[in-house]
Amino acid sequence: MKSIRISCGSASWGDMLDPAVELAEKGDVQYIGFDHLAELTMSILQRMKVKDPKRGYIPDLVPWMKRLLPIARAKGIRMLTNAGGANVEAAGEAVEQVARDLGVTGLRLGLVFGDDVLERLPEFRAQGLKFPNLDTGEEDIDAVADRIVSANAYIGSEGQIEALAERADVVITGRATDSSAHIAPMVHEFGWSTEDWDRIGAAIAIGHIIECSSGCAGGMSNFWNEIKEPWRVAFPIAEVYENGDAIITKAAGSGRMVNEWTVKEHLVYEVHDPRSYVMADGVSDLSQCRLESVGPDRVRVTGFQGRRRPDTLKLCLGYEDGWVGESEISVCWPDAYEKAVFCERFLRGRFEQLKLPIREIRIDFIGVNSIHGPLAPLPSNLDEVNEIRVRVAVRTTSREYANQVRREVTHLWTHGPVGTTAVISPPAPRQVISLWPTLIPRELVPQRVVVKEVH
Amino acid sequence: MPRRISLREVAYARSGDKGDVVNVGVMAKTPADYELLRKHLTAEKVQQHFDGIVKGPVVRYDLDNLQSLEFVMQRALGGGATRTLMMDQTGKAYGPNLLRLVLEVDG
Numbered sequence: 001m002k003s004i005r006i007s008c009g010s011a012s013w014g015d016m017l018d019p020a021v022e023l024a025e026k027g028d029v030q031y032i033g034f035d036h037l038a039e040l041t042m043s044i045l046q047r048m049k050v051k052d053p054k055r056g057y058i059p060d061l062v063p064w065m066k067r068l069l070p071i072a073r074a075k076g077i078r079m080l081t082n083a084g085g086a087n088v089e090a091a092g093e094a095v096e097q098v099a100r101d102l103g104v105t106g107l108r109l110g111l112v113f114g115d116d117v118l119e120r121l122p123e124f125r126a127q128g129l130k131f132p133n134l135d136t137g138e139e140d141i142d143a144v145a146d147r148i149v150s151a152n153a154y155i156g157s158e159g160q161i162e163a164l165a166e167r168a169d170v171v172i173t174g175r176a177t178d179s180s181a182h183i184a185p186m187v188h189e190f191g192w193s194t195e196d197w198d199r200i201g202a203a204i205a206i207g208h209i210i211e212c213s214s215g216c217a218g219g220m221s222n223f224w225n226e227i228k229e230p231w232r233v234a235f236p237i238a239e240v241y242e243n244g245d246a247i248i249t250k251a252a253g254s255g256r257m258v259n260e261w262t263v264k265e266h267l268v269y270e271v272h273d274p275r276s277y278v279m280a281d282g283v284s285d286l287s288q289c290r291l292e293s294v295g296p297d298r299v300r301v302t303g304f305q306g307r308r309r310p311d312t313l314k315l316c317l318g319y320e321d322g323w324v325g326e327s328e329i330s331v332c333w334p335d336a337y338e339k340a341v342f343c344e345r346f347l348r349g350r351f352e353q354l355k356l357p358i359r360e361i362r363i364d365f366i367g368v369n370s371i372h373g374p375l376a377p378l379p380s381n382l383d384e385v386n387e388i389r390v391r392v393a394v395r396t397t398s399r400e401y402a403n404q405v406r407r408e409v410t411h412l413w414t415h416g417p418v419g420t421t422a423v424i425s426p427p428a429p430r431q432v433i434s435l436w437p438t439l440i441p442r443e444l445v446p447q448r449v450v451v452k453e454v455h
Numbered sequence: 456m457p458r459r460i461s462l463r464e465v466a467y468a469r470s471g472d473k474g475d476v477v478n479v480g481v482m483a484k485t486p487a488d489y490e491l492l493r494k495h496l497t498a499e500k501v502q503q504h505f506d507g508i509v510k511g512p513v514v515r516y517d518l519d520n521l522q523s524l525e526f527v528m529q530r531a532l533g534g535g536a537t538r539t540l541m542m543d544q545t546g547k548a549y550g551p552n553l554l555r556l557v558l559e560v561d562g
Contacts, residue, residue, distance in 0.1 A: 039474065040537040135475045135535070220547065222467035222482075261467070261482075264521055268480025270471035272527045274518050288520055303520075321538060360533075362540035370542045372552045374507040393540040434538045437474050 004189045006182050006206075007237040009068070009079070010034040011213035013041055013058050017067060019213070019235040019254070024071040027237050027251035030189075032072070033181030034081035035211055036060060042175055043318035043433040045086035046118070046150040056087030057094065057172075065098045065170075072169070073104055080160055080171040080181035086150065088113055091172050099454045107454040110163025110171040114447040117315070117440070118151040124444065131315065131438040141317065144436060150318040153440055156280030156309070158194065159447035160184035166451040175316075177280050179207025182238065190242045200282035201306015202244030205289065208277065209248055209266050209301065210236040216248060216266035218256035229255050245302045247294065258297045267291075276307075280314070280442075283307040312439035321434035322359055325402030326393035327409035328366070330422040333386050337378075339417040340365045340388045346416060347392050350408045360395040389422075395432060402429030457559045465491060468550035477509070477531035477546035479553050482523045489522040495558045501526050504556045505549075526553070 009020035009032040023029060036058040049056025061083040072079055084091040092111045099107045117124070124131075130140040141148070152175035161184045163171045171184070183203040186192065192199040209216050213235045218227055232255025239247040248263050250256070267286060271277055277284040285305040292300045331339035344363045351358060364370035366389035368378065379385060390412075394405045410423050462468075462481075465488040470479040481496065483489035498515040505513070511529025518525060532546050533539030543549070 039535070043537070135530075220469060222469065264482055264523065265467070265469050265480070267521060268482065268518070268523050268525055269469050270473060270478060271480070271525060272473070272476070272478055272516075274516055274525055286521075287518060290520060318537075324540065326540075360540055362533075364542055366542075371548045372555070373541075375504070375552055375555060391542065395538075395540060432538050435474055435535055 002190065002242045003239055004031065004185065005029040005237050005239050006031045006033065006185050006210070008033055008182070008210040008213050008235050010036055011211065011215060012036065012038050013060060015213055016233055017064060019233045020064070021067050021071065022254055023235050023237060023251045024068055024075070024077055026253060029077060029237055031185040032068070032077060032079045033185070033211070034079065034083060035178045035181065036081060036083040037085060037175060039316065039435055040433060042086060042152045042316065043150045046318070049086045054090050057085045057091035058083035061091055062094050062098060065095050066102070069098060069102060069104055073107070078164065078169050078185070080184060082173045082176045082181065084111070084172040084174045086116060086174065088172055088174050095170060095172065096454045105455065108167050108169045108451060109454055110166065110168030110449060110451045112159035112163060112171065112173040112176065112447055112449055114159065114445055115152045115155045115173070115175040117153060117445060118148070121148065121151055124440070129440070131317070131436070131440070134437045134439070141436060144319040147319040147321070148317050149320060149433060152316055153445045154280055154314040154316070155445060155447055156180055157184040157187065159449045161187050161194070162449045163451055164188040166449070168451050178211040179204055179279060180281065182207035182210060183281055186240055194281070197282055197306035197308055198304070199244050199306070201284040202304035204277065204279045204282060204284035204306065205286055205304040206238050206240055206246045206301065208284070209263060210238050212266060212269070214256060215269060216263050217250055217258050218262055221262060221265060223261055227256060232256065244304060245300065248299045248301060249297055258299055260291045260293050260299055263291055263299045263301065278310060280309065282309040311442055313442050313445055315438050315440040317436040317438065318433045319436060321432040322395050322397055323399050323402040323429050323431055324393060324395050325405030325429045326391065327406040328389050328391045328424065329409050329412050329420060330387055330389045331417060332419045332421070333384065335383070336385045336388045337368070337382050339420065340390050342417055343390045343412055343420070346412060347408060351394070354404065356394070356401055356404060357397050358394055359397070362393045364391045365389070366391055399429050457561055460491070460558045460560055462496070462556045462558065463554040466554065468553050470546050470548070470550035472532055472536055472546040475530050475532050475535040477528045477549050479526045479528070479550050480523055481526065481553065482521070486522060491560065492524055493517060495560055496524060498526065500556065501553065504553065505531070
């Protein structure tokens, strides 16, 4: 039975490059799919593009291609990435430049457009689309319409399949779904119909398993303490068979592990109803699948099913929603906890004194309850705790107010309890981009594909 | 006599986010543990456990094939990763946090 080896080269903007290089060199793979985008990323990239029309794609794309293109060309590996972000055109030009700099000739570059509907929103609004918020139930985007900075539909694999059919070696998209870069090669290689729902359901599930790089190979794992060499991160490979089954594995000799537990950990990750894992390409049903260990670092996955794709695509609108100012300072033994409480009272009192317009405030004691919140029991040796870091975050209305929050924390240095120290200049105030998840009819978001050869 | 069983003894968990929704996948360590979880780890118990953190409803989905339960929690992340003031912006620590739960089991 025909099979292909597809791998994941990235889970997000800022992921590690070395494991991607390792699997290109030693993984015996035909395809590498990269996910570089998270929910917030599109808004950041959109604003980069507004400032400079040559930017707005994932900057990692350039160093990634510099390392990977020569290997990929030598081995005939094709790469698909959503690093185009908010500017697929400019991303394409950047990759062309890399190819020229490296002396790579004859590279076929595929660009997929269509996810960005920001400029078409007024047109859709005029047609009567209200774009109700899927999270909050608010029925109309009216309240935020003048603050929207990005609008991207999560598009499926159609454009990428077309680009592969036109012999693209590198395919660049914007906000395509995480798994689409893995689905496209399967459909292309096996000649599956994009309406063969059980196959598409399998492709979505297999894509989901590997799309988060080391997420199915010991990253974010409950079995972290079985990892002998933490620094040797490995990215996964799916050896996919024509019938929709797959073996999840990794490059021979690479670090970490792939086993039934690590694959299961990722199958349940960021999935809601497992019978209806809805993606742009179809609906995958994970409830009948089986995992079986078939060798060292090899797990067979079978039994995925699928159903017809939805008539709508997920659309994520990003809108400006105030500013966050945050900062931290440390208090020490003796009486660290009581000192932390003193700092909290100081900050809350000062913000009131300053009449700071606070939309939301949160004060954490790092080392005590900053991660598990009210569910974290106080340590039994509270009197003897060595140190606590006090962290404050305030959502407010302007950059100036956000800066004031940071300034007040520095005052604890000299006006706080004895031994209060270690104010580290925190990141500048950040503007909040809230997300408004909604749906858009599929037919309103056509994809456009351009494939060109780089000379 | 009811026994008290820490979830940590019988399950692994991993969590993640989509917008303001956090999901926790709870994986039973053994088939017997899965039966115990199915019987006792209800959506209501999980909802009570996260009181003060999760503001919306909690729904449970059973995955008999993976011996796992999926809990989907609405309005769980202070408005979602891009907006929340929580340090755990992407809900990664909700899994371990759920493992703090103690089940009261008959016999």
